[in-house]
Amino acid sequence: MIRLREYLCTNSVDFAAIISDKDKLSLPTPKSLKSLLDLMARRVQRPHKLMMNSMIDDRDRITAVRALARLERPLDDVLIAVSKFEWDYHGSPFILRKKYVEDILQRYLSRKLTDVELExxxxxxxxxxxxxxxxxxxxxxxxxxxxxxxxELNGPTNRDRILSFLK
Known part of the structure; x- marks a missing residue:
């Protein structure tokens, strides 16, 4: 959900109607408050373009994160895909499951991934x-x-270590 301040700033709210004097910020008049509340009510009933873009960005992000977590594409490709998104995230995360990691470990054992790629x-x-x-x-x-x-702390990745994880 978009915070109120961001919402107001991105929805072309006429702040001039709220400010009675150009140099002083005063309390809004009942009429300007009503206009502001009416505008917000209309926006809630009809999703704003920014909110739609935010939902699309979340879907794109989760798609990229899923590709990373499951290593669905070459590692360089998924690293580039996830690098397009900010580090901070407040949405619903992708759930990393044991079977996804086991699959990646099996790929390492079958030499489809190198030590460096796995690390x-x-x-x-x-x-x-x-x-x-x-x-x-x-x-x-x-x-x-x-x-x-x-x-660096746990020693190099090797076949025995991976097999111990899979037991």
Whole structure:
């Protein structure tokens, strides 16, 4: 939902009607307040273009985030796609499930992904506000993502480590 201030600023509200003197801000008159409330009521009944764009941006973002989380396309492509969005996110996150990560780990084991690609993927997924871990496997997901993204602390990624995650 758009905050009231942003909403008012983006909906061509005539603030001149609210300000009685150009140099002083005064309380709105009952008539100007009524006009403002009427305008807001009409906007609520008919979604504003900005709100529609925001919904489209959220869908685009979640599509890009899903592609990253599930590694549905080449890693470079999904990294470019998610980089188009701001870091902060207040919408509903994409839920990262254990089966998605297991699939990616299997791709590593079958040599479809390199050590660097797997580590880069985990680093890109870690701490994103638009990705949440499945509650049923959150500890496992956190352990895998953190371990893979922090190879400097946890040692290099290797076949044995990946197999231990899949047991």
């Amino acid at each position: 880069t993927w985990a680093d890109a997924v870690e701490l994103r506000e638009d990705i949440a871990f499945d509650e049923n496997h959150s500890q496992w997901l956190e352990d895998v993502i953190t371990t893979l993204s922090s190879h």
